[in-house]
Amino acid sequence: MKVLLIIGTRPEAIKLAPVYRALEARDDITTRLVLTGQHRDMARGVLELFGVAADIDLDVMKPSQTLTTLSARISAGLARVIEEEAPSSIVVQGDTTSAMIGAIMGFYAGCRVAHVEAGLRTGNMSAPFPEEFNRRVITLGAYWHFAPTREAADNLTRENVSANIHVVGNTVIDAAISMSKIMTLGKKKIISQLPFLENSGRKTILITVHRRENIGSPMENISDAVAELADKYPDFDFVVPVHPNPVVGSILRPRLESKKNVHLVAPLDYDQMVHVITKSHLILTDSGGIQEEAPAFNVPVLVLRNETERMEGVEAGCSRIVGTDRVRIVSETERLLMNSEGYAKMAQSRNPYGQGNASEAIAQILSLAE
Template sequence: MKKVMIVFGTRPEAIKMCPVVLEMKKSSKFEVLVCVTGQHREMLQQVLDIFEVKPDFDLAVMKPGQDLFDITSRVLLGMRDILQAAKPDLVLVHGDTTTAYVSAMAAFYLQIPVGHVEAGLRTWNMSSPFPEEFNRQGIGVLAKYHFAPTEQARKNLLSEGKPEEFIKVTGNTGIDALVTTVKAGFKHEILDWAKDSRLLVITAHRRENLGQPMHEMFRAIRRIIEEFPDVKAVYPIHMNPQVRKIAAEELEGCERLRIIPPLAVDEFHNLLNAGYLILTDSGGIQEEAPSLGKPVLVMRDTTERPEGVAAGTLKLTGTKESCIYQACRELLEDEELYRTMSQARNPYGDGTASKQIRLWLEEVL
């Protein structure tokens, strides 16, 4: 029996790795260990509770006012001790977080093979997103096994010289999570408040958007809400105090907009399902919302998910107020454009990614 350690530390990672944990535990060929770093704390625990995943190890690295230096050093030293004690045969990490990169590096230092879930996403721009683009490229160098969500991601890995026999296209595990979280007849007071309106669901927290770009994003959203009487918006706001300060400056007093605390993952997925249009600078939402038939405006200058743009489920707006405003206005006024985006085929898989990962690992290990 092979010992597989699955490591994650943030809420987005947990959403996409808990389905992998549950699937891997179905196999008689693996002993599955779960390690969380606690890069996020309260938001991480919400996801663990929903999927009923109990960590075997918890680094609890989150501290008030932490920066990338703090996270990196704490995760690296903590993972050293855990990996030396547990001696796994494989470490699975996800995506592009500091937790994922540093955990992969710790495994590499101890000569433990690394598997990278959601491998091969690229913008080729180290400053966008920062530091995520470096993290995922760095993990790609360290990893032995690469689980690419799309054919384009596989091509990116091949162009970097990754061995073809160690790349598996699986789809995205975030789609797997929706099977657990989205429920018919879901009820929430926000949905009662938004009844008989077109609901915009907003997320904005990206590090490189802090400052002027985020001011412009929020100004565009406020213009839209004030211009269209049948539009309401909900913004589950990030914990980052800088994000909260900018939101207060630009959105305070805006009628028909609710700024609410972060939601549990099941609440948020059901909110996406009830929304009319999604505006985000996030990554995972670019995969989740199209699975629910929701057009997505990506408030960034680059995206590591070009497949969604090519398929027509996403539109990259940049961060300028005028561009975001115009793109949103077009979707609210042009029913045919809205229908085209909402009915486009989702290129990110069919909800079987975790199973494909398990079956492939059973073969190669």
């Protein structure tokens, strides 16, 4: 069996690196890894941390590229690769443009498409955009649906997907647990840059915000909330990685850079991010992946979005949706900081995203294909 893994962005690299390693360990599967180049350098950096290298790099990104032109370039590149490699199966992950186009090209070529992290839904095509659309398209073309949770699998059943749904857990847990056990140069660097992470007498709150739908007044509200919290809680350190999108920095910096206990840092490499998560007391985020990673380390999450496709965490008590209203963000954060019983209940909630063996389960199922 020949399997083609398609990776475009850093999150895909994180979540598919352990799958790649699990497939590579099998004698009955030949694996080829394609990097589309959506997040070319960031994805490469993650793969290197796991000792993985791409076999093919499409390098599709161009300055000021639209979703339309990006989709066209990925389509042309993947069509050529699929014709040359002739895989029997294609693995895509999540809901990116690379994953969506990979599923379409695989379906066109008659390959069996495996969708890792299948079944996530918000029910709103505009939030997140275009991810909700992408994952629905992938579902239509997929042969295997590897759902991270029972709730995700139920979403697929409601959409009349009737075959090859497998609840395996989320591969991000595999990746995070693996990375947390490794002391890398990146971890040493972030410990040197933020020495308070190792100070048991101080507590760290991690804030990550970057989503397209939050740019503008929602992100301004989030920034103002963080500034207010920093003033109210001078004994806490607030770590804010600033996304490379210059618009994000133009919103965050004027509101936060004067606060002594707010640390605006460059985007964190994956090993650094995992280390900061493990050292955090609380996380405020609009990221999807962090909503899944944090429960593995018993860190409560406040979701800076009005909707999330990861309702399992909310239902399990690991996370809470607080939106982007300044007053609510501040009050919900204080509610946890001042209520040790409520905090402990969230921190000790059941992790709904698995125990770190999803990649092995996926590799086993693929190997059984006729």
